[in-house]
Amino acid sequence: MNTATAIINSTALIKNYQYLKRVSNTEVMGVLKANAYGHGAIGVARILRSAGMNWIGVATIAEAIEIRESGDSGRILAWLYQVEPETISQALLHNIDLAIFDAAQINPISHIVSEQGNLRIHLHVDTGMSRGGLAASDALTAAAVVQSHSKLTLVGCFTHLVSSEFPDNEIVNNQLMQFRSIKNDFSLAGQKDVLFHIANSGGAINYDVSDFDFVRSGISLYGIDPADNVNPNLIPVMQLVAPVIQIKHLQISTGIGYGHTFITDSDERVALVPIGYADGIPRTASGKAEVWLNGSKRKVLGTISMDQIVISASESDKVGDLVTIFGESSKGFPSVIDLAKSAGTISYEVLVRIGQRVFRDYV
Numbered sequence: 001m002n003t004a005t006a007i008i009n010s011t012a013l014i015k016n017y018q019y020l021k022r023v024s025n026t027e028v029m030g031v032l033k034a035n036a037y038g039h040g041a042i043g044v045a046r047i048l049r050s051a052g053m054n055w056i057g058v059a060t061i062a063e064a065i066e067i068r069e070s071g072d073s074g075r076i077l078a079w080l081y082q083v084e085p086e087t088i089s090q091a092l093l094h095n096i097d098l099a100i101f102d103a104a105q106i107n108p109i110s111h112i113v114s115e116q117g118n119l120r121i122h123l124h125v126d127t128g129m130s131r132g133g134l135a136a137s138d139a140l141t142a143a144a145v146v147q148s149h150s151k152l153t154l155v156g157c158f159t160h161l162v163s164s165e166f167p168d169n170e171i172v173n174n175q176l177m178q179f180r181s182i183k184n185d186f187s188l189a190g191q192k193d194v195l196f197h198i199a200n201s202g203g204a205i206n207y208d209v210s211d212f213d214f215v216r217s218g219i220s221l222y223g224i225d226p227a228d229n230v231n232p233n234l235i236p237v238m239q240l241v242a243p244v245i246q247i248k249h250l251q252i253s254t255g256i257g258y259g260h261t262f263i264t265d266s267d268e269r270v271a272l273v274p275i276g277y278a279d280g281i282p283r284t285a286s287g288k289a290e291v292w293l294n295g296s297k298r299k300v301l302g303t304i305s306m307d308q309i310v311i312s313a314s315e316s317d318k319v320g321d322l323v324t325i326f327g328e329s330s331k332g333f334p335s336v337i338d339l340a341k342s343a344g345t346i347s348y349e350v351l352v353r354i355g356q357r358v359f360r361d362y363v
Helices: 010-024 033-037 041-050 061-068 085-093 103-113 136-147 170-188 201-206 336-343 347-352
Strands: 005-008 027-031 055-058 075-078 097-100 119-126 152-158 195-197 214-217 238-243 246-250 268-273 290-293 296-301 309-312 322-326 359-362
Touching (some): 010 214, 041 061, 061 085, 097 103, 103 119, 103 136, 103 152, 119 136, 136 152, 136 170, 170 195, 201 214, 290 309, 322 336
Parallel strands (some): 005 359, 027 055, 027 214, 075 097, 119 152, 152 195
Antiparallel strands (some): 246 268, 268 309
């Protein structure tokens, strides 16, 4: 190994998927947006499909097409896109479900689709996030408009929870009540075949959502609790590693890295590791993050560079030894949560920024 590598634990991924099915008592749509939260969308899709996952969710058409062109033939929902002829045509060509988040999108989409085939639609309803989504009061009307077009098929209706990482949150409870009311309205109107989905990872773990058709799980699928707490039921899927490529002996009062933000206060042995902020190690973790080398945690010294970090080394460390940037805390490694906290951010952001030049090794 001569470069940074993200070791992806297939067994952990499948166990997390199975846990989320059990705890939510429903099916799971695996959220693979942002390159499967940095884990590699194609590799993760193959593992989860082999484990029986029927639905995959992504943000963009491009993400959906990447998975589809890898040979994936299962259901894929993309929920954020522009209403353009090329975009809609690509969704049709690649058999992708699309979300409508504004009722004004329906008629333009129907005109694009009219001569090209049938398009499957999910309505994105806003129940409190105040981002994308059509008004909850417009959901049933929008459903009727979709179904009035012969080339559009209404498949699902969904919303997104605001603070589901916290149990018994008042806002989330109100969202659940509101969405259940919408679901009941659809049923009374004869729309009984529409799939309803509301829960993200936090919703799946912390709330009873078993009366919906599936949950959309992202961060917890990869073994991280959505509140960045330790959850013994989840196994971190990624271990990020890189080798020591140089050992140096530095004298007292020697500055390290850009700006000499760290200066040795004694003679010191240090190791150079080929991974940096271009690979997803936050620069804001400079001087605060710890990594794992040969059985102990080591400080990151000085400013994190684009391509490399310098860490403290012992007399027994040597070139070629493997450094773990983060992994399972149960094995003693710093966790991705630890790295995120040292950088003043959340684990989501660290994971999705793991760069393309980091090799993904699925084991």
